Amino acid sequence: MSSPAISIILPVYNAAKYVGEAINSLLEQTFQDFELLIINDGSYDSSEEVVLSFIDSRITYVKNENNQGLVDTLNRGIELARGKYIVRMDADDICVPLRLEKQFTWLEKNLSTSVVSCHISFIDESGKVTGDWEEDVNTVSCREIKQKMAWANCIAHPTVMFRADLIKSYRYNQNQKNTEDYDLWLRLIADGAVIEKIPEKLLLYRVHEASITGTVLRKSNPFFKQFQCKKRFLLQRTMHGKWGLFESSVLLTTIFDGTMGIGKHIKAIVKD
CATH class of the missing domain: 1.10.287 (Helix Hairpins)
Known part of the structure; x- marks a missing residue:
């Protein structure tokens, strides 16, 4: 079996309300050479039923025996990924159709870039756009991102595309729960990795009562x-x-x- 160009890691935990829309946004991408690794992290709602309703050879469904948490689930996805590039996606977000194509092209053309991100638009539970993230909008270049990262995170986690060999060597830190993404950016930048951002809104980032952004970090x-x-x-x-x-x-x-x-x-x- 030939390896896909991109592996998409999609963790799912009690996301039945939104995961179908997230999957559809991936299957409808203009770039089609990918595998979609959907990892159910011990959901007890109808997430599994929604996921299994999709019949597509590019989907690989994996189920954790019990809830392992986001870090372990992401690291499991990284181990399973076969693509040249690895993409992050959350079960309650929506990808713009050109996201994969634009990020793939960016990494193919810019060989010194280790990770490429993009801008986001916040949406609410109904999918209505509610605004932008100031730190995200104001940081695009590697230099701008590095300067800002010393102070605070400026990259939305589900917007990134990694070079697979890089992320497989780093993985996520189990001791950085709820800040595993920021810790990873800090480690990469400290080691000289180039992180850049496509200045386009290629992901709709949903904030709702059950999301990490809407609960743990906000409170x-x-x-x-x-x-x-x-x-x-x-x-x-x-x-x-x-x-x-x-x-x-x-x-x-x-x-x-x-x-x-x-x-x-x-x-x-x-x-x-």
């Missing part, structure tokens, strides 16, 4: 969340004897995040 102290992620990243760099200008920049912003996080926490206590 937590964002400064503490960034502080913990960066602290773990810097600890790993120190343990492996890797330290440069980028790590020094991240250290300074980590101190800033800790200070701001404490201030936000104190204000919340006083307010209560």
Whole structure:
């Protein structure tokens, strides 16, 4: 069996309401040489029924025995992927038809690029566009992304296309739950990887009550969340004897995040 050009990793966890639309948006891509790895991470709703209703030879359905969490599920998908490139996709988002074609072409033409992303539009539960992400819109070039990443994440996780050999050697860090993407960007950039962004909105990013963006990250102290992620990243760099200008920049912003996080926490206590 010949390998596809692209492997799409689509984790599913209780996403019956949206996963059909996500799958359709992938099957209707203008670029068709891909495999779609759908990994059911222990869903207890009707997600499996929705997924199995699609009959397409490019779909491979995998089922975790129980809920393993996003990081383990993504790493399992990376292990199974056979494509030259690996794409991330979430079960509640929608791809614009040209997404795969544009990202594939970008990586084929720009051999120094390790990861290519794109802009997003936020949508609500009904699919209505609700706005843009400022950090996303304002960062396109490798230089802009690197500068911003020292402070905060500026890439929507389900927008990326990786070179498969690269992501297979890095994988996601199990100790960075809910910030596994930001940790990965930091590690890649610190090692000199080129991350770029196509300045087009090629993904509709859904925010709803059950999504991570709509629950865990929104309700937590964002400064503490960034502080913990960066602290773990810097600890790993120190343990492996890797330290440069980028790590020094991240250290300074980590101190800033800790200070701001404490201030936000104190204000919340006083307010209560």
